[in-house]
Amino acid sequence: MLDTLLPILLFSALALAAIGAVRRVRLWRQGRPSSVPVIKGLMQVPRRYLVDLHHVVERDKYISHTHVATAGGFVLAALLAIVVHGFGLNSTILAWVLLAATISMFIGSLLVAKRRSPPPSRLSKGPWMRLPKSLMAFSIGMFVVTLPTAGILPEGILQSGVGWIAAFVLAAIIVWGLGEMFFGMTWGGPMKHAFAGALHLAFHRRPERFSDGTGGEHRSTGLKALALDDDSAKLGVEKPADFTWNQLLGFDACVQCGRCEAMCPAFAAGQPLNPKKLIQDMVVGMAGGSDAHYYGSPYPGKPVGEHAGTPHGPIVNRAGGALVDAETLWSCTTCRACVEECPMMIEHVDAIVDMRRFLTLEHGNTPNKGAEVLDNLIATDNPGGFDPDSRLHWAADLNLPLMADKREADVLLWLGDGVFDMRNQRTLRAFISVLRAANVDFAVLGTEERDSGDVARRLGDEATFQSLAKRNIRTLSHYRFSRIVTCDPHSFHVLKNEYGELGTPEAPADYHVQHHSTYINELVVAGKLTFKAWKGGSVTYHDPCYLGRYNGEYEAPRDVLRALGIEVKEMVRSGYRSRCCGGGGGAPITDIPGKQRIPDMRMEDVRETGADLVAVGCPQCTAMLEGVVEPRADIKDIAELVADALIIKMPDEKATQSKAAPTVSRTAEEVMP
Amino acid sequence: MPHNAKSTASVGLNVAVLVSIGRHPLTARTRRADQDARAVEMALTLEGASVSLLHAGQQEHEHEEAIRGYLGMGIDTVSLIQQQSQADVVPALANALRTGAPQLVLTGTRAETGEASGVLPYLLAEALGWPIITGLAAVEKVEQGMATVLQALPRGKRRRLRIRLPAIATVDSSAPAARQSAFGPAKRGAFEHLDATSEIDEALAAWQVQPARKRPKRLKIVKSSSARDRFKAAAAKADGGSGQTLSDVTPEQGAEAIFKLLKEEGVLR
Structure with missing residues (x-):
């Protein structure tokens, strides 16, 4: 009986799955068009799955082993079941391999069941709770039904006496297993993730995220630009x-x-x-x-x-x-x-x-201070609504070299909107003293600089972002510099990853941008800075999201701290798992209430390490973490720590100080996009 | 949100809002004028009212961008009366209002660019023969050709007034803040160009215009030992001391009192 029933079951499950697949594809095709290389994408699924996806899954060893056993077993078992039972290929070797695959899958399903008893709160319940049982049903059913083919049980044992009842039960189990694994895969059961996931890997909207075997960084974090010139198109996603x-x-x-x-x-x-x-x-x-x-x-x-x-x-x-x-x-x-x-x-x-x-x-519905900040950005090019001509007031005593006077410099120091914030001005001062100590040829844009557009873009105001970005690109195109260095990871990310798309042939926007920690590390490695011994207490380091996860810079800040003689006491959540300070994405502006504040949680992470000081590398993080009530660890930017430890030996410090200040009064010229 | 403060029973009310080109106080970039935007906001919160926007001025790219700031509040079209730069816009606006026949005209108290004397609403009211109300804080209800409105007075006081429509009302910063101007609708909004003859403002042409000079401010020195006193001094009413309240006087007596005061203060010589 099973010999005739099994192919029917298998092929009807496959047919239903195919119908479901068409139905599912039609659901996706409701979306806007997006062109992808279809064949190339599909060809890359195995690599993307086995290398890139597995790299992420492997962070949880338990579930990665579980998934290898279950998914590997299932894929093999399903293919072989179609060959052996579907087409009736009576090969003992294949049957044995099929048995091995089902055993692997069964072991995997036991591990799945163990993870879900009881399930941690992050896992979904409902239909997901039956998944381990369905996996077992499929693997046990396929295992038993293959035993006669493999020659372990005599052929025809399921066709006499008690065998009939066993065959009936077995058929029911197989129907359950096939229902979940084949039918459910395309009709919306938990196994949907396999079908949609494989195609998602093939047609991912950021193919640059996947490695291609040639090594190098594979990161794609910059937001994609929105076309604004089409007058009839709706902007953003409504439905x-x-x-x-x-x-x-x-x-x-x-x-x-x-x-x-x-x-x-x-x-x-x-x-x-x-x-x-x-x-x-x-x-x-x-x-x-x-x-x-x-x-x-x-x-x-x-x-x-x-x-x-x-x-x-x-x-x-x-x-x-x-x-x-x-x-x-x-x-x-x-x-x-x-x-x-x-x-x-x-x-x-x-x-x-x-x-x-x-x-x-x-x-036009940006909540809380959102509208005000965007209006300020439009009218004054900074989120605080400060007079753009007062951008350099904080540095009146520093005699900063201006790009407008020098025209070219090795380093273009991008100051960011922190110039209007008294706390961040301390960081900037510290960094400038480091640059001077290392005799770096640098210049600033001064009043020609505008907000990088980061906040506007994260608040959804693509129009203001593009306006700011294009004007900044225009300004930058007037000057020659070999790199841009900034103390603000948000500006760093936007300049590095999001301006490129907006460049023009006349003003290309592919800059070599560095965070100040990376640059200081280069100076340290080049032996241009000498430090006193570290005498402070224990230190931990908070990875800014836009430096770490967005740009993969985890090591340079730690190297700098090491060079200062500081041994970093790492927080549990550090590196790529660093917890946000709560200051990104315009969150402090839209200010949605919760039960507690994100920076409080982060300072709690700091407290657990027992560190007396948190080293940071971002004006947002500084502001957010310093907003936490005392007693708490002190917060210092890496630039401040470096500046405090500097041993200045350069005798020509005086020479730079006595250089005549530019006497020509300039009026900032507004370049319109 | 102030947007929820809907006034009732204004169905079928025809509201015209006069809008001008604004100017940011720090960067001098053109924008929607703050008070005019508040007037548009007030018109938009009148439930069921049909709102039309009117601007008299030159057709320039920069001006158009500023006017689009009003369109971004959720308005489809704005009527643009083309005028030369030397023109007095009062006759053109008065004509347009006479033909458009709105029941209520809203506008900011004074413009941020140009003459910005704040006299335009009065001249319009005079030309049309309509009543004018200043410092409108809210329109409470409109029925049978009468509007019940709240007028804002200094220090948060409100006065309830009933005025006969059609009327002109000006809005200052005590009115609810304007909603955000969204880029998409602003870009898609349309301009309806209306032609009108420009009457050159002869008087203005004869004037000499120069940037205002900042005058030094007299420091208010508060001699007091306690913080409480200083706070009281800072929060106290600015009292003129020698005020005089006239009530139940004839217009002539009133005018005479004002004339006398202006002479005393040296405004008139």
């Missing part, structure tokens, strides 16, 4: 169908492992954001329906089941009650911890900024 189709595909690939949720600073602070739920909401919107069938942690303070949406309905309503509430989107600090952790390589931050773009550019 699920406004995402590109491969973004929708990416959302569908989510395996609900909740690693993003575990890392999200906004979620931990009790703000109404959970990256996993957000992605699931997009899936709900894409298919149409309510979030009532979501079985993971909700957005803090927002019960599940009250939100619903359709592919062509709005994601955010002014009054609330659509797919997502606006404050969910505005809670994000764009720290990218979720993207870094996601084993499916889903781009949460891109999606959030896409939706913010609609809210800001089309609705």
Whole structure:
């Protein structure tokens, strides 16, 4: 009986899966067009899966072993089952291999079951709880049904007496297994992640994220520019169908492992954001329906089941009650911890900024101080609304060399908007004394500099970002310099990764940009700086998101600290897992309330190390962490630590000081885009 | 949010808002003028009212960008009465309002560019023969050709007034702040160009215009030992001391009192 039933079951499950696949593809195709190399992408799936994706999964050894056993076993078992049982190829060797595959899969499913008893809070429950049992059903069913083929059990044992009952039970188990593994893969069960995930890897919107075997950095973190010149096009994402189709595909690939949720600073602070739920909401919107069938942690303070949406309905309503509430989107600090952790390589931050773009550019609905900050950026080129001509007032006594006078310099020092902040002015002063001690040929743009556009872009105001960026690019094109150095990782990231797309043939925007910690490290390695011995207490280092996760610079700041004679006491969450200070993505401006503050949590991380001092490398981090009430560790920028330890031996210090100040009074000339 | 403060019963009300080119106080870049934007905001919060925007001036790229700031608040079109740069816009605006026949005209108290004398609403009211109300804080209700409004007085005081429509009302910074101007609608908004003859302002042409000179401010020295006294001094009303309240007087008596005061203060000689 099973000999005839099994091929029918297998092929009908496959046929149903194929129908489901077409249905699923049609759901994704509701999105906006996006051109991808189809064949090339598909060819790269194995490599992207085995190398890049596995690299992320491997951070959790337990689940990586589990997944290798289960998925490897399943793929092999499924292929062989089709050959052996589907086409009836009576090969004992294949049958033995099939048996081995099912055993591997069974062991894997036991490990899955163990992880879920009881499940940690980040994992989704509901249908996901039955997954280990389904995996067992498939592996046991296939194992037993293969025993006769392998010659372990006599052929025909399942066709007589008790065998009939056993065959009946076996058939039921196999139906369950096939239902979950084949049918469920394309019709929306937990196994959907395998189907959508493989295609997501093939058609990922950031193919540069994947390694290609030639080595080198494979990072793609800059936001993609929005075309603003089309007068009729809607700006940003209003409805699920406004995402590109491969973004929708990416959302569908989510395996609900909740690693993003575990890392999200906004979620931990009790703000109404959970990256996993957000992605699931997009899936709900894409298919149409309510979030009532979501079985993971909700957005803090927002019960599940009250939100619903359709592919062509709005994601955010002014009054609330659509797919997502606006404050969910505005809670994000764009720290990218979720993207870094996601084993499916889903781009949460891109999606959030896409939706913010609609809210800001089309609705005019940036919350709290957002509108004011954007107006200031438009009118004064800085978020605080300060007089742009007062940009250099803080450095009146420093005699800073101006690009406008020098025309060329080795280092263009990008000061950033920190020039208006008294705390950051101390950092800048410290860094300038370091540059002078090392005899660096540098110059600043002075009043010609504008905000880099980082905040505007993260708040969704692509228009203001592009206006600022294009004018900055124009200004920079007037001067010759070999590199840009900045103390602000946000400016660093934007100048390095996001200006390039906006450059023109006349004014290309591919700069060699360095964070000051990287540059100081170069100076130290070149032997241009000498330090006193470190006499302070213990020190820990806080990785800024925009330096670390966005640009992969984890080592240079630590090298500098080491060169100062400081042994860094690492926090549990450091390096690529560093917790955000809460200052990115315009989060302090939109200021969505939560149960606690993100910087408080970060200072708690610092306290656990027992360090007396946190070294930082970002004006935002400095401001956020110093805002935490005492008693707490002191906060010092790396530049300040270096400046304090400097032994200045250069006798020509006087010469630079006595250089005549530029007497010509200049008026800043505004270049319009 | 102030946007939720909807006034009721203004269905079918025809509101015209006069908007001008603003100028940022620090960078002098053109923008939507703050008070005019507040006037637009007030018009938009009148539920059911149909809002039309009117600007009289030159058609220039920079001006257009500034006017788009109002369109970004969620308005489809703005009517642009083309005028030469030397023109007096009052006759053109008065004509347009006569033909458009709105029941309520809203505008800022004074412009941020040009003459910025703040007299335009009065001249318009005179030309049209309509009542004018200054410092409008809210429109409470409109029924049977009468509007109940709140007028803002110094130090947060409000006065409830009933005025007969059509009327002109000016808005200052005590009105709710304007909503954010969104880039998309601003870019898509349309201009309706209206032609009108420009009446050259002869008087203005004869004037000599120069940047205002900053005058030194007299320091207020508070001699007091306690912080409480200093705070009281800082928060106290600026009292003129020699004020005089006239009530139940004839217009002539009133005018005479004002004339006398202006002479005393040296405004008139």
